[in-house]
Amino acid sequence: MDHIDDLARALARFPGIGPRQGKRFVYHLLSAPASERAELAELITALGTEVHQCPECLRFYTDKSKTVCRYCSDPSRDDSVLMLVEKDQDLTAVERAGTYRGRYFVLGGVLTLSGKGAIREKELLRTIERRLSSSPEQGLPLLKEIVLALSATSEGEHTADRVRGLLTSYRERVKLSALGRGLATGSELEYSDAETLRAALSNRKEA
Numbered sequence: 001m002d003h004i005d006d007l008a009r010a011l012a013r014f015p016g017i018g019p020r021q022g023k024r025f026v027y028h029l030l031s032a033p034a035s036e037r038a039e040l041a042e043l044i045t046a047l048g049t050e051v052h053q054c055p056e057c058l059r060f061y062t063d064k065s066k067t068v069c070r071y072c073s074d075p076s077r078d079d080s081v082l083m084l085v086e087k088d089q090d091l092t093a094v095e096r097a098g099t100y101r102g103r104y105f106v107l108g109g110v111l112t113l114s115g116k117g118a119i120r121e122k123e124l125l126r127t128i129e130r131r132l133s134s135s136p137e138q139g140l141p142l143l144k145e146i147v148l149a150l151s152a153t154s155e156g157e158h159t160a161d162r163v164r165g166l167l168t169s170y171r172e173r174v175k176l177s178a179l180g181r182g183l184a185t186g187s188e189l190e191y192s193d194a195e196t197l198r199a200a201l202s203n204r205k206e207a
Contacts, residue, residue: 004030056127057104058120059088071095071104078102080144082131084124084163086110086151090189094149097197102147110155111162119159121166128170146170147204148178151188177204 004026011022029037051060054069061069071077071091081102085091091104105127107119131143148163150156160178167176180203189197 057091058106058108058123059091059104076101079131080142081147082128082143082145083147083149085149085189086156086159087190090149090151093190093192094197094201097194097201099198099201102145107159107163110150110153110159112155113158117155117159119162124163125166128167128174132170132173143174145175145177147201148176149189149201150178151190152179153188156188175206177206180204 004023007029008019008022008026011017011025012019014022017025029040050064051062052064053060054072056068056072059069059071063070066073078101083094083100083102083104084107085094085104086107086109088106091106094100094104105120105124107124109117109119111117111119128143128146146167148160150160164176167174170176179200192200
């Protein structure tokens with residue numbers, strides 16, 4: 001067994017990392033102090049024990065004192081608006097813009113034109129059904145708007161089309177909107193600056 005090649009192949013499976021970069025990382029680790037390698041190993045191990053997935057929005061969080069993440073437990077947020085994002089990093093980008101105060105749902109990925117990829121379809125439909133069946137008397141206002149906050153890429157558009165299809169039966173009860181002007185074609189939400197996201201949110205249109 002060649003541990004160098006095995007680790008290089010494992011690292012090459014990370015998004016945006018190829019075989020050459022994977023091997024560069026391995027040799028960097030070999031030249032680093034043993035304490036740094038030990039710290040990295042501990043941090044990776046802690047991902048499985050210290051990080052939890054929020055049962056409401058499905059983002060990952062680390063506060064073990066809460067059963068849901070800080071965004072889902074915040075009573076000041078608007079329960080009538082639900083934003084759909086591809087991944088946790090997109091949620092972070094939207095929060096950085098500082099203008100959105102509704103709830104979130106993390107789809108967990110995108111769909112490609114070739115049929116690859118997956119999103120949390122069943123979980124999304126369960127979330128929407130639960131929010132629509134709630135009432136102000138129960139402490140949750142009826143869901144009024146679902147915002148498709150997906151990247152302006154071919155994968156993001158394809159995913160948005162799939163979500164629109166899934167939500168067809170809800171269109172009479174819930175407004176479906178998408179990010180408007182401000183987000184350039186081909187750009188990913190994760191890498192958009194705060195001003196761009198604020199403009200896209202302010203100018204969102206019916207989807």
